[in-house]
Amino acid sequence: MxxxxxxxxxxxxxxxxxxxxxxxxxxxxxxxxxxxDRADAIVPMARIMEAQERYYADNVTYATDLKDLGYSTTTLTTEQERYVISAQACGSAPLTQCVELVATAQDTQALDGNLIMDSRGKKERKLGGSTYKWN
Structure with a gap:
């Protein structure tokens, strides 16, 4: 056997x-x-930037408070809660010239870095001390 x-x-x-x-x-x-999962921030950032451009057309300045754009809070937590989006002036440029949206990564998404979009067309991802293009 x-x-x-x-x-x-x-x-x-x-x-x-x-x-x-x-x-x-x-x-x-x-x-x-x-x-x-970056799409969780990219889509709302594009919508906020569109609202910023409409706000700029009416007020000749950008808004750092998202409430001025019709949102219920000063920052926006994305739908999947992977990012918190805020607005600020670009570096040394005044708000009448440039606004920068920063999507701060949360929890495990923080391993991918923060996303940055400005009204001049810059789209970057910052991770640690390094800066990368979106892809």
Whole structure:
């Protein structure tokens, strides 16, 4: 009578192969999810910037308080609560020339950095001391 089955060595080889594949795939998947979750901030930032341009057309200045644009709070927490969006003057430029929207990443999304959009068309992602383009 011949017994059929897997040996311990065969099982250990299979476990090792699965472990190697998982150690590569899981971090890549996590990065992909974080990148795709940027849409949670990009869409509302575009809407806020449109409201800023309408506000500028009427008042010849931009607003740092989102309440001035019709929102219920001074900052906006995105729908999935991955970002908090606020408005501020661009660097050394006055509000009559430029406004900058900053989406501050929350919780695990913080590993992807903060998103910045300004009225001059700049779109950046800041992570630590480094600055990257949106992609």
């Amino acid at each position: 011949k017994l059929r089955g897997f040996t311990l060595v065969e099982l250990m080889v299979a476990v090792a192969i699965i472990s190697i594949v998982a150690s590569i795939a899981i971090p890549q998947y996590s990065n992909y999810v974080r990148r795709s």
